[in-house]
Amino acid sequence: MEYPVKRSGIEMHNPLLEWVLTAKWAGVPWPDFQKLSSDEKELLIAAYRVNGQMDGVLARANRPKRKPKTGGTSRRPGKKR
Secondary structure, X not given: OOEEEOOOOEEEOOOXXXXXXXXXXXXXXXHHHHHOOHHHHHHHXXXXXXXXXXXXXXXXXXXXXXXXXXXXXXXXXXXXX
């Protein structure tokens, strides 16, 4: 199965890494994960993906706000040209 990871530019060509990471994230030993039904694996993988997306959303929301730049067009008060 191939799918693009949105906005990251990463494409997964082999799902094995994602399966291993999902099992670790879910706290399921790898041999037990391999024994799960397809539906059970898909549910855990979907939860793992959503969790990753939510981590990104929360990290962006909690990032300190940048102050807007003033630019070079403003003049100091009282300065004549």
